[in-house]
Amino acid sequence: MNINMLSDEDKMPMLETILDNLREGVNVVDENGILIFSNRASADYAHSTVSQMIGSQITEFYPRAALLEVLRTKKPQLDVKIEHDDGRKYVVNAVPLIINGKFKGGVATFRDVTEIENLGQKLELLKQELTFSKVDDAFELIVGKEGSLKEAIIIAQRSIGALGGPRHSVISGESGTGKTLLARAMFYFAKKIHVISEDASFIEVNCAQFTNPDIAAVEIFGSEKGAFTGATEKRGLFELADGGVLFLDEAHALAHYQTMLLKAVESGKIRRIGGRKDIDINVIVIAASTKNLKNVLLPELYQRLAQYEIKLPPLRERPLSEKEKLLNCFIENYEYSAGDKYNVKLKIDFTNEAKGILLNAYYPRNIRQFRDITYTTIDAAVPLISDVPASKKVTAVVDINHIPFYMFESSGSDEVYKEQEEPKTIESFNFDDSNMDREEILNKIIFTLNEKGLGPRKIARVLEEKGYDIKYYQVAYRLKKQRNSNIK
Numbered sequence: 001m002n003i004n005m006l007s008d009e010d011k012m013p014m015l016e017t018i019l020d021n022l023r024e025g026v027n028v029v030d031e032n033g034i035l036i037f038s039n040r041a042s043a044d045y046a047h048s049t050v051s052q053m054i055g056s057q058i059t060e061f062y063p064r065a066a067l068l069e070v071l072r073t074k075k076p077q078l079d080v081k082i083e084h085d086d087g088r089k090y091v092v093n094a095v096p097l098i099i100n101g102k103f104k105g106g107v108a109t110f111r112d113v114t115e116i117e118n119l120g121q122k123l124e125l126l127k128q129e130l131t132f133s134k135v136d137d138a139f140e141l142i143v144g145k146e147g148s149l150k151e152a153i154i155i156a157q158r159s160i161g162a163l164g165g166p167r168h169s170v171i172s173g174e175s176g177t178g179k180t181l182l183a184r185a186m187f188y189f190a191k192k193i194h195v196i197s198e199d200a201s202f203i204e205v206n207c208a209q210f211t212n213p214d215i216a217a218v219e220i221f222g223s224e225k226g227a228f229t230g231a232t233e234k235r236g237l238f239e240l241a242d243g244g245v246l247f248l249d250e251a252h253a254l255a256h257y258q259t260m261l262l263k264a265v266e267s268g269k270i271r272r273i274g275g276r277k278d279i280d281i282n283v284i285v286i287a288a289s290t291k292n293l294k295n296v297l298l299p300e301l302y303q304r305l306a307q308y309e310i311k312l313p314p315l316r317e318r319p320l321s322e323k324e325k326l327l328n329c330f331i332e333n334y335e336y337s338a339g340d341k342y343n344v345k346l347k348i349d350f351t352n353e354a355k356g357i358l359l360n361a362y363y364p365r366n367i368r369q370f371r372d373i374t375y376t377t378i379d380a381a382v383p384l385i386s387d388v389p390a391s392k393k394v395t396a397v398v399d400i401n402h403i404p405f406y407m408f409e410s411s412g413s414d415e416v417y418k419e420q421e422e423p424k425t426i427e428s429f430n431f432d433d434s435n436m437d438r439e440e441i442l443n444k445i446i447f448t449l450n451e452k453g454l455g456p457r458k459i460a461r462v463l464e465e466k467g468y469d470i471k472y473y474q475v476a477y478r479l480k481k482q483r484n485s486n487i488k
């Protein structure tokens with residue numbers, strides 16, 4: 001059947017049926033960001049209903065929506081990766097909605113890539129494991145060992161190497177600060193000092209990944225056949241970690257089973273779900289969370305787990321020298337990967353301006369976001385594998401134009417790239433002062449306009465009107481540089 005043979009009344013229900021049965025989420029907003037259509041997949045992702053979403057601001061359900069950038073720039077945002085607060089990760093394609101030549105809003109489709117991303121992270125962890133196994137001191141691989149993380153590493157070593165035997169510990173810190181990396185280093189340190197055997201296991205679980213706490217309990221404590229409908233005999237992660245380390249990431253999500261966890265760490269015994277007998281286990285538990293576990297867990301459980309509490313600082317509180325070392329690590333990893341996967345000898349050079357922006361930017365998701373944005377920036381500068389010369393030697397120069405600034409803005413947290421309040425009245429400026437060179441004139445205008453309440457975007461527009469070709473992120477960088485010099 002040709003769709004044109006259908007009446008207009010039949011076309012709309014047919015289209016809605018098709019969109020509602022897509023696995024991808026679909027959102028359509030007007031020019032003010034009000035949702036005028038969402039499909040069932042989008043509503044499910046937002047833990048809402050289509051009827052509740054229609055007529056609401058998209059930010060109520062998707063605070064970091066790529067459509068916000070479409071509304072601002074009226075340009076497509078393609079293959080944007082966004083991580084939401086619940087840890088789910090999406091790839092979004094958002095485009096302007098043009099009707100009869102007029103901008104009417106935006107359309108976005110997105111898919112959940114959490115499992116794919118988690119698989120990529122597991123591969124990264126396997127690489128880390130291989131690297132850890134080749135060095136004498138796993139802590140040497142951690143940037144900041146003698147700096148901002150010195151105290152944290154000392155506490156980590158004490159928790160594992162205490163003369164009275166290894167202790168359980170808690171690692172606290174914001175998302176992306178390196179909690180998993182530290183836990184793995186502690187595991188290899190335990191092997192090195194023979195606290196655990198060479199064939200001991202490191203078992204990791206993100207407790208927040210389970211939508212149902214009962215599922216989490218089965219995974220961690222195991223189950224007996226017949227314990228519930230469809231239950232089989234299953235060894236839990238405590239049993240799998242026996243003789244080694246169990247790393248409970250986002251441990252606050254186990255709130256419903258705190259008494260079982262308390263019994264495990266207090267007595268060294270667990271009981272499977274539906275089981276009648278205790279099972280002896282000898283496990284070092286490392287619990288980690290982005291929340292303050294002292295405020296979430298039972299006092300007696302927190303006391304048993306946090307025999308040693310290790311706090312990791314956010315990236316914004318770490319010195320510039322450590323950020324530069326991290327950046328160099330990302331570059332080296334990228335170069336190594338090009339050689340390992342494609343036998344390409346890649347050399348990556350950053351301009352000072354591009355490097356300065358990456359090092360001074362604010363990353364709400366810390367090292368992980370810093371790494372991802374760095375890799376995306378490099379991706380924009382290096383050629384595709386199909387364009388690599390026969391010599392297999394490539395030098396890529398990364399400059400400011402390769403930095404995907406929308407990735408900073410999607411977080412909604414970076415003060416350098418957020419737009420300011422509405423400007424005050426702009427006084428006239430002398431744009432042709434013969435006593436100053438071009439750079440001095442630009443800086444004078446930028447700083448003066450900023451003092452009057454204008455943000456980087458509005459300053460860039462004023463300069464454009466005066467014939468100066470300077471992008472808003474270049475304005476932001478100059479303002480950031482001035483702030484840093486004033487602090488010094």
